Amino acid sequence: MRLFDLSLQFKMPLWGGGLIIATALALSTSFVIQTWDSLHQEIHKNAQDIGRTMARSLFPVMLHDEVWQAFEIVSLPFAAIPSAALAESLMVLDSAARVYVSSRPEDHPVLSPLASLGGELAELDRAFPRAPDADVFVLDNGQGQHIYVTLPIVNDGVRLGTLVVAYNKSLLWQRFTNLLGNALWVTLLVLGVLLPISAYWGRRMMQPMRLITERISRIGSNEFEALDASLYPYKDEVGQLFSAYADMRSKLMEKAELEKEMIKSERMAAVGRLTASIAHEINNPLGGMLNAISTLKRFGSPDPVMQKTVSLLERGLSQVRDTVAALLVEAKVKSRPLSPTDLEDVRILVNHAARKHATQLSWDIALPEAVTLPSTLVRQVLINLLLNAITAAGQGGQVALRVHTDAHGVSMVIQNNGKSLSPAQLGRLFEPFTQFSDNGNGLGLWICYQIVTQLGGTIQAESDSVLTRFSVCFPLNSSETP
The missing domain is CATH 3.30.565.10 (Histidine kinase-like ATPase, C-terminal domain)
Structure with missing residues (x-):
């Protein structure tokens, strides 16, 4: 059986449930995309906030070549600014793209050229802009494990270096999956509430339709079953269908009763015509027979047996005459x-x-x-x-x-x-x-x-x-x- 051939009491909940699930999936997909974009925007904003905060502090330190103080500055956000927890490390490059100071000196030795650190950092060395008026640059290699954001350290058009903020994608994915899991649970909760409601209302709406269908299918067998109006007391299309069925049932019952009366009248009229014609045909010979018996009684033999037999015949024929007379009922008699x-x-x-x-x-x-x-x-x-x-x-x-x-x-x-x-x-x-x-x-x-x-x-x-x-x-x- 095809899906479209199913009863409406099943199709309505299925279509309703399908629409609810499709809506939930569309909303969830939209939420996932917006969440992913929001995380990226949060990274950019976090990097810009850190860069703008530190650029003013790092410029005079780098100008006076105070490395230890610069190290304290790049290490401070991980302890003092909770939002910096998104970043994995901070690194300051000098004008020659060498490591001036890093929050993780064991991974990024001082005065190491950025290109010598290999991997993603070598690719960053080739990609980030070095002009004094350069804007924020983001390197997000789809195959890499990190996202890098570079911000120039500039003052009065003079660029002393570059601040590099590194973000680990695993932390990003961890936050993303947490948000996605919460969204999934909310979606399942909504589906768990809406799907039973959709199924209930689908059956509730289709029950009156099913009853009307059953009643209409039995009309051909002259079964005119009534529908309880309290099953659907509303005035919408289904309620109007209830009223239309009640009107149709009333008219069909009147028609059936009229046909029944017409058939009965026609049958009675046919029987009346038949009995009247038979009565008339019987009356003619019956009258002659009664006249003959009367003559026989008057002028026949006085034999007692014959007289008794004649009397029996007369009574029998008289009874036949009375019965025939009853069949010829006529209302045209004089009466007050x-x-x-x-x-x-x-x-x-x-x-x-x-x-x-x-x-x-x-x-x-x-x-x-x-x-x-x-x-x-x-x-x-x-x-x-x-x-x-x-x-x-x-x-x-x-x-x-x-x-x-x-x-x-x-x-x-x-x-x-x-x-x-x-x-x-x-x-x-x-x-x-x-x-x-x-x-x-x-x-x-x-x-x-x-x-x-x-x-x-x-x-x-x-x-x-x-x-x-x-x-x-x-x-x-x-x-x-x-």
């Missing part, structure tokens, strides 16, 4: 407007079944006056739903009816505390011949659905571990008493 008295009648009609099952009925009716709904059909819907609820609640159960009106229509809610319905049962609840109990023919809820939809209303069912609830809404603005 629905009034509070009709709801009281419904209560009286279902009381017998409620007492039989010891069911506790709860009645909450807010219907102040008659409304433009066909009372016969609405009563049929309520009776079917209430009887189903009493049966579902079981022995000693509870059933509640709540009816109220507003400017838009009449709402009715029937609920019971019986056994809950599964999602599969809820999906096929209003289809004909769908039985969820041993009693009935599975047409009661189908009839309710047909009546409600033909009156322009809606009927819905929901069930959980506590209650099963049927909600019916009848519009008043489009409903008229037939």
